[in-house]
Amino acid sequence: DGGITQSPKYLFRKEGQNVTLSCEQNLNHDAMYWYRQDPGQGLRLIYYSQIVNDFQKGDIAEGYSVSREKKESFPLTVTSAQKNPTAFYLCASAPGTAQETQYFGPGTRLLVL
Amino acid sequence: QKEVEQNSGPLSVPEGAIASLNCTYSDRGSQSFFWYRQYSGKSPELIMFIYSNGDKEDGRFTAQLNKASQYVSLLIRDSQPSDSATYLCAVRAGGGNKLTFGTGTQLKVEL
Numbered sequence: 001d002g003g004i005t006q007s008p009k010y011l012f013r014k015e016g017q018n019v020t021l022s023c024e025q026n027l028n029h030d031a032m033y034w035y036r037q038d039p040g041q042g043l044r045l046i047y048y049s050q051i052v053n054d055f056q057k058g059d060i061a062e063g064y065s066v067s068r069e070k071k072e073s074f075p076l077t078v079t080s081a082q083k084n085p086t087a088f089y090l091c092a093s094a095p096g097t098a099q100e101t102q103y104f105g106p107g108t109r110l111l112v113l
Numbered sequence: 114q115k116e117v118e119q120n121s122g123p124l125s126v127p128e129g130a131i132a133s134l135n136c137t138y139s140d141r142g143s144q145s146f147f148w149y150r151q152y153s154g155k156s157p158e159l160i161m162f163i164y165s166n167g168d169k170e171d172g173r174f175t176a177q178l179n180k181a182s183q184y185v186s187l188l189i190r191d192s193q194p195s196d197s198a199t200y201l202c203a204v205r206a207g208g209g210n211k212l213t214f215g216t217g218t219q220l221k222v223e224l
Binding site: 040041042043044045048090094101102104105 | 117155158203
């Protein structure tokens with residue numbers, strides 16, 4: 001059963017804490033993306049990776065970090081430097097061909113305690 | 114100026130009617146255009162993509178692209194209550210792999 005999985009579904013962060021969101025895909029896609037969605041706003045790109053061991057900052061990378069050690073996995077860490085982390089986080093992947101159709105995982109909702 | 118603009122709605126249409134959703138974009142170099150549907154609390158799911166000027170039909174959905182006027186639209190024929198969702202327009206600029214999303218239009222199909 002191919003697809004993109006994200007865990008956990010809900011995540012609670014305490015002040016000053018780093019938390020890591022998981023994103024895994026078994027679609028053999030080269031490219032992976034992390035977006036943040038706030039109420040009334042569109043998706044904003046945090047980080048993306050076109051290939052293993054390489055990634056680029058998106059539009060709102062401050063306070064976040066990523067790694068891409070395996071093709072299947074692209075975890076996102078929300079650091080304590082991110083002062084307003086409450087949002088719906090979406091991971092997406094794409095084949096990596098010229099015509100990039102991105103497919104989304106189910107999302108993780110991050111809440112601050 | 115926002116790069117991808119959509120009317121936030123809500124757009125209300127009666128069941129069985131045609132729903133017309135519009136999106137304008139600012140980058141003339143944009144080459145690929147996508148429509149996603151997002152139900153409340155869920156992640157976006159791809160409905161259609163279009164690359165060339167003109168119309169592209171898939172079942173009840175038709176995407177229309179006019180690059181000269183820099184707009185892309187989505188028509189939903191025979192609208193059903195299950196079509197009630199937020200529709201996101203996304204644009205990929207030429208030469209890049211990033212998508213820029215609009216804020217979405219909320220569609221309500223009423224019985």
